[in-house]
Amino acid sequence: MATGISLLAFISFYLLYSTSKKMSGIGNLGFEELIGAHEKASKYIGLALMIFSLGLSCFYWGLGAGTFTFFIILMTVASLVILLAPLRLMNYPFLILIFACSFIFEILLF
Template identity: 70%
Template sequence: MVTGISFLTFLAFYLLYCTSQKMAAVDTLGLEKWTGVHKKASQYASLALMILSLGLSCFYWGIGSGTFTFFILLMTIASLVILLAPLRLLNYTFLTLIFACSLIFETLLF
């Protein structure tokens, strides 16, 4: 569940990051071309994913701690995206490796 919430938060922030005009156009995941053409649709989809992620974290941890955990998760993911996207380190293999390790750790530890 935590991995799913993290993935939704990552996807939501990355869509919003791709609609920014300050972002350097790096086509590593394939979403960048679509967000360049459909800015409003990607912003609405991103906000819907972010609200869904907030709702799931509030459902999983409760209202207060879920909201707090969501914002901590959002700050962490936003910092990583802003640091790693210009270096072109956010590709399918890296993201698959990170989320697979996260899913394995979540399954084994919890």
């Protein structure tokens, strides 16, 4: 569940980050042109996914701890996106590896 919440937070932040004016035209994942063409819809989808991720976090960990955990996940994901996107280190194999390891650790530890 934590991996799913983190994945939703990543997707929502990346959608919102891709629609910002300060982001340079980096095509790491290949669908940034589509996001730029449908900027308003991408912002709404990103905000909806972020609210859904917050709701799942509050459902899974409770209201206080869920909100706190969501913001920690969001800060971590945002830092990684802002640092790794301009360096072109975010690609599909890297993301699949990170989330697969996270899922395996979640299954083994919880």
